[in-house]
């Protein structure tokens with residue numbers, strides 16, 4: 436038993452089973468105690484106390500002092516007789532199951548995770564035209580987070596992209612992709628994602644990867660929202676590779692983004708196509724940073740693209756030497772000084788300035 440775990444004094448075995456199941460799904464260790472005497476030692480320190488009617492009466496008999504974080508859990512409306520005792524203990528809320536299951540799962544997950552971090556950031560990457568280099572750059576940003584010794588969550592939101600794991604050269608790594616990830620309850624803990632999903636570690640850094648697969652369905656909007664929010668709450672850098680044609684799932688990521696990176700080759704047609712993509716991003720109120728890929732075939736200047744789009748130019752990016760061969764061989768470049776890595780670092784600096 437640990438002081439920072441919530442405690443349950445619940446006599447109804449079926450209800451207790453439900454609570455333990457909900458807690459486990461929320462990644463929260465819930466301690467059960469057999470009687471009020473055992474609860475007394477945890478009364479001041481436990482972050483939350485779950486009582487059923489029997490448990491509340493037991494606590495009342497011991498005259499435990501009032502505290503915050505006391506929840507009366509029931510499978511129907513609690514009997515009026517329990518109110519005076521529950522209120523004297525400091526009742527915060529009656530949790531009627533199964534109606535309040537969702538709320539309770541979220542509250543337990545909050546307890547397991549601790550207070551949300553304010554360091555978490557979300558960046559989404561999109562191409563101004565097909566094949567612009569957005570997915571490769573998303574993978575490079577993930578790689579840059581990893582090599583900087585930070586925590587990152589790379590999320591593939593393009594079910595027709597062939598799988599971002601293939602771009603990273605990690606398609607042989609076992610672990611769930613979107614089709615195998617079944618999220619319920621609209622919430623997931625970052626710790627559960629770290630435990631379940633494939634990823635890489637280096638120094639103190641970790642990159643967790645949630646890729647689409649070669650078969651099966653892509654992500655659902657609620658699932659994208661849950662995963663992005665889990666990463667943000669945990670203080671991670673969340674990187675989402677989005678398709679240009681915004682699906683509901685892509686919008687779920689975009690609506691949570693601190694920054695959208697638009698990758699546009701220095702070509703007239705790419706600039707024209709990018710204008711429409713940019714419009715869809717700005718109408719959702721998200722700030723865009725423009726990355727122009729150079730050189731263009733006719734020497735179009737990156738600033739001309741930026742002016743035509745009415746967007747600030749974050750940086751330009753020259754071709755990564757040997758990239759095409761490296762990708763085909765499943766060797767995502769580890770060069771930390773090439774154009775890709777430099778652009779990724781510039782993006783991270785801009786993201787953390789938001």
Ligand SMILES: Nc1ncnc2c1ncn2[C@@H]1O[C@H](COP(=O)(O)OP(=O)(O)OP(=O)(O)O)[C@@H](O)[C@H]1O
Nearest residue numbers: 562564565566567568569570571572754755758759
């Ligand atoms: N930085 C780069 N340097 C050189 N070549 C690149 C670079 N980025 C991408 N490419 C080339 O462009 C191809 C397409 O890149 P990528 O899949 O990242 O584009 P995309 O914008 O995600 O395309 P899609 O429209 O399919 O989502 C790569 O397979 C690679 O051949």
Ligand SMILES: [Mg+2]
Nearest residue numbers: 569570593596
């Ligand atoms: Mg792509």
